[in-house]
Amino acid sequence: MSEETSTVTKDFIIESSPQIRSAMTTSGIMWRVSIALLPAAIWGIAVFGFRSLAVLIFSIAAASAAEWLMGKLLNRRTLIDGSAVLTGLLIGFNMPPSVPLYIPVIASIFAIVVVKWSFGGLGANWMNPALAGRVFVFFSWTSGMNSWKLPQALSSMPDALSSATPLGTYKNGMLDYAGPHTGTADFLQDAGYVVSQTAQNLAGVFQNTLGITLQPLNIDLFLGNTAGCIGEVSALMLLIGAGYLFAKKILTWQTPVSYLGSFILLTWVFGGLPYGNGLFSGEIWFNVFSGGLMLGVFFMATDMVTSPVTGKGMLIYGTGAGFLTFLLRTYGSLPEGVSLAIILMNIFVPLIDRYIRPAVFGKKDIPKAAAKGKGK
Amino acid sequence: MVKTRTFPKGGIHPHGRKTLSNTAAVVRLPFPKTAVVPMSQHLGAPAAVCVAKGDSVEAGQIIGTGESFISADIHAPVSGTVKDIISIVLPNSVRTQAVVIETETTFDESVLENKYRREQNDSDPVARLSSQELISIVKKAGVVGMGGAAFPSHVKFQVPKGKKADYLVINGVECEPYLTSDHRMMLEHTDEIIDGIRAVQKMINAPQVIIGIEKNKMDAVEKMEKAIADRGLTYIVQPLKVKYPQGDEKQLLKAVIKREVPSGGLPIEIGAVVSNVGSIFAVYEAVYTGKPLIDRIVTVTGDAVRRPGNFLAAVGTSIRQLVEAAGGFTEAPAKIVAGGPMMGFSFFDLDSPVTKGTSGILALTDKNLDHSPMTACISCGKCVAVCPMGLQPTKLFRLIDNGNFDEALKLNLMDCKECGCCAYTCPAKIPLVHGFKYGKKMARKKS
Ligand code: SF4
Ligand code: SF4
Numbered sequence: 001m002s003e004e005t006s007t008v009t010k011d012f013i014i015e016s017s018p019q020i021r022s023a024m025t026t027s028g029i030m031w032r033v034s035i036a037l038l039p040a041a042i043w044g045i046a047v048f049g050f051r052s053l054a055v056l057i058f059s060i061a062a063a064s065a066a067e068w069l070m071g072k073l074l075n076r077r078t079l080i081d082g083s084a085v086l087t088g089l090l091i092g093f094n095m096p097p098s099v100p101l102y103i104p105v106i107a108s109i110f111a112i113v114v115v116k117w118s119f120g121g122l123g124a125n126w127m128n129p130a131l132a133g134r135v136f137v138f139f140s141w142t143s144g145m146n147s148w149k150l151p152q153a154l155s156s157m158p159d160a161l162s163s164a165t166p167l168g169t170y171k172n173g174m175l176d177y178a179g180p181h182t183g184t185a186d187f188l189q190d191a192g193y194v195v196s197q198t199a200q201n202l203a204g205v206f207q208n209t210l211g212i213t214l215q216p217l218n219i220d221l222f223l224g225n226t227a228g229c230i231g232e233v234s235a236l237m238l239l240i241g242a243g244y245l246f247a248k249k250i251l252t253w254q255t256p257v258s259y260l261g262s263f264i265l266l267t268w269v270f271g272g273l274p275y276g277n278g279l280f281s282g283e284i285w286f287n288v289f290s291g292g293l294m295l296g297v298f299f300m301a302t303d304m305v306t307s308p309v310t311g312k313g314m315l316i317y318g319t320g321a322g323f324l325t326f327l328l329r330t331y332g333s334l335p336e337g338v339s340l341a342i343i344l345m346n347i348f349v350p351l352i353d354r355y356i357r358p359a360v361f362g363k364k365d366i367p368k369a370a371a372k373g374k375g376k
Numbered sequence: 377m378v379k380t381r382t383f384p385k386g387g388i389h390p391h392g393r394k395t396l397s398n399t400a401a402v403v404r405l406p407f408p409k410t411a412v413v414p415m416s417q418h419l420g421a422p423a424a425v426c427v428a429k430g431d432s433v434e435a436g437q438i439i440g441t442g443e444s445f446i447s448a449d450i451h452a453p454v455s456g457t458v459k460d461i462i463s464i465v466l467p468n469s470v471r472t473q474a475v476v477i478e479t480e481t482t483f484d485e486s487v488l489e490n491k492y493r494r495e496q497n498d499s500d501p502v503a504r505l506s507s508q509e510l511i512s513i514v515k516k517a518g519v520v521g522m523g524g525a526a527f528p529s530h531v532k533f534q535v536p537k538g539k540k541a542d543y544l545v546i547n548g549v550e551c552e553p554y555l556t557s558d559h560r561m562m563l564e565h566t567d568e569i570i571d572g573i574r575a576v577q578k579m580i581n582a583p584q585v586i587i588g589i590e591k592n593k594m595d596a597v598e599k600m601e602k603a604i605a606d607r608g609l610t611y612i613v614q615p616l617k618v619k620y621p622q623g624d625e626k627q628l629l630k631a632v633i634k635r636e637v638p639s640g641g642l643p644i645e646i647g648a649v650v651s652n653v654g655s656i657f658a659v660y661e662a663v664y665t666g667k668p669l670i671d672r673i674v675t676v677t678g679d680a681v682r683r684p685g686n687f688l689a690a691v692g693t694s695i696r697q698l699v700e701a702a703g704g705f706t707e708a709p710a711k712i713v714a715g716g717p718m719m720g721f722s723f724f725d726l727d728s729p730v731t732k733g734t735s736g737i738l739a740l741t742d743k744n745l746d747h748s749p750m751t752a753c754i755s756c757g758k759c760v761a762v763c764p765m766g767l768q769p770t771k772l773f774r775l776i777d778n779g780n781f782d783e784a785l786k787l788n789l790m791d792c793k794e795c796g797c798c799a800y801t802c803p804a805k806i807p808l809v810h811g812f813k814y815g816k817k818m819a820r821k822k823s
């Protein structure tokens with residue numbers, strides 16, 4: 001190509017500024033969140049067996065099929081944006097491993113068709129579809145949603161009796177509690193709840209090498225050696241995924257930090273009362289790592305569509321979710337409060353976004369120093 | 377050295393890509409055979425053509441007069457004959473008259489050099505002349521802001537009655553990715569810039585001078601600091617963290633003097649005048665040599681350009697000639713941009729002329745562009761987080777999309793400066809800035 005002719009070209013793209021754009025895309029976000037959930041998914045399958053994989057596959061397939069069908073009906077191609085797969089995956093995460101397979105399918109279809117598309121599809125729904133799907137089937141097929149399975153590490157223990165979740169066992173027991181226990185671990189042990197060999201060994205290692213005393217129960221909770229929903233049991237795996245999303249700048253800190261912060265604060269202040277331990281003695285570890293809190297904090301409450309758009313708004317929303325989770329867990333009739341707490345806060349999001357606005361540049365009072373320079 | 381600063385709210389970190397051209401010394405481009413000189417190269421009213429077809433003009437002679445309060449004179453960049461007066465459309469979609477000058481064969485750089493020479497034994501013009509005299513020199517030289525908006529400088533340097541300038545802030549930020557013309561200017565004309573600053577400082581009577589430079593140009597920071605120290609001056613060089621849009625007046629002032637220009641207001645309302653280093657150099661030339669603004673440094677860069685570099689080009693030179701001087705294209709560019717990638721304009725006519733405001737020509741390849749499809753807004757809030765003006769782009773766009781311009785105005789649409797942080801960041805690839813430009817136009821129409 002001679003330099004003379006090398007400037008002869010055609011068909012330049014003409015568009016409004018900016019002329020370049022960041023690499024982040026809607027589908028990129030959705031797929032990355034799904035990737036971030038993989039460690040927890042693999043853990044769930046590993047500890048609860050291949051049955052859990054079937055649950056995940058059925059939820060994802062149902063969600064995708066529903067999305068494809070809605071797209072077909074409304075002439076929009078939205079399956080590639082990855083949001084339906086993510087919704088399906090999250091619904092699977094919120095299912096007990098031994099759930100009858102039609103339940104996740106119904107939950108997924110409900111989430112996509114009713115919660116998402118009846119409002120206009122991606123971006124238009126005001127409620128987190130996965131959570132709404134879960135809550136819907138929870139109240140409609142309560143027994144199917146309440147059949148738990150012990151993870152391998154526990155079912156192999158000689159005196160394993162209870163296959164309820166730690167939080168559920170705890171909650172049932174606390175309904176008419178008047179016992180002599182000093183804390184949850186103590187209480188659960190009496191209720192027949194066992195801890196894994198791994199956790200006992202690890203607790204020993206920590207004790208001997210570092211001089212730190214850890215409850216084996218808490219180690220199980222953190223690692224994910226407990227009964228529970230497929231994707232929620234391992235705090236460690238969920239934290240790894242969350243770390244990845246922070247690094248990719250997909251997660252912002254406001255919602256998770258305020259959610260966890262308010263929940264931990266309330267738990268610490270009031271959580272010890274049932275044992276007669278007084279204020280400021282709540283067991284943070286047990287409450288934070290049991291049940292669906294980790295999954296809720298990092299992957300449900302942070303759903304972009306159904307959380308506020310401003311940083312300040314996210315702080316209010318997260319704080320509210322933490323408060324409600326604490327209330328529902330402590331005083332509600334169900335063991336779990338995370339899903340309902342987040343859905344309740346979802347309702348407030350339009351209101352939060354309406355009233356919480358960033359400070360507009362140059363609309364504040366002129367600072368004194370500047371006012372001085374202005375006059376004269 | 378002074379502690380690094382930046383503006384607190386919003387902003388983004390796009391790839392700088394400045395290394396493509398930041399080590400290339402400025403090269404003087406041969407004068408064009410015909411120069412096409414637009415009458416609207418600045419913000420405000422276009423200049424009125426004051427030559428006729430067939431006239432012979434001399435380089436530096438006024439060929440268009442800026443009569444209105446906000447306007448600027450236009451000078452012939454070359455000596456030659458007026459061949460025609462035509463109507464053209466500039467890359468920023470402005471339709472304007474343009475004077476076409478056929479350059480006479482005997483014209484070359486030495487003509488300019490002889491005409492505009494700094495007299496060695498001249499007494500210091502800044503000391504000799506009054507501030508009003510200096511401002512009228514700037515006006516006569518047709519100097520405008522060379523960072524992008526091309527606001528007439530003499531208007532800016534005329535501090536209104538009742539106002540006072542505490543600070544002269546020199547904008548050496550060059551926050552747009554790719555562009556390096558200001559950087560080269562600071563390295564190659566450090567002393568001239570200092571002289572120019574002295575002149576402007578006198579015009580606005582500001583006790584303090586602060587020069588803001590981003591940290592990706594530490595060599596310029598050091599060079600400026602040394603030149604200032606050598607002359608025993610008290611100007612402060614303020615290194616800034618790299619963040620777009622720090623080169624915007626409002627963000628720059630917030631970063632260096634921590635004052636906020638009130639909404640809808642001008643920097644002088646908080647006691648500051650901001651001037652870009654390119655304009656300061658133009659002031660230097662006008663005051664010390666009498667040369668009007670008839671050429672400028674243009675960065676020609678981008679992945680599709682063979683030898684990215686910085687060129688001193690006469691106003692009216694075709695962009696095609698610039699690109700050829702940079703070795704032409706290595707591949708057919710997907711997009712050509714006049715200015716920086718964040719606020720520049722994509723255009724198609726390579727025969728468009730260089731104007732006083734042309735800071736760069738960018739040829740982007742297909743790989744530089746994003747082709748992901750637009751989706752619905754996912755309320756991620758990223759646009760809100762990056763908006764340096766504290767606006768809510770997602771909400772504004774929805775309002776404009778629904779034709780609700782009044783509500784958009786209430787949510788401060790007019791404070792949007794189209795910096796593009798929101799649209800750059802938006803994962804849904806919503807053309808937010810496009811929407812805001814349209815919304816402003818419609819809102820203006822209605823009122
Ligand atoms: S273009 Fe306007 S709305 Fe978008 S970030 Fe810049 S100032 Fe804010
Ligand atoms: S960045 Fe785009 S997708 Fe996110 S809230 Fe703003 S407009 Fe919506």
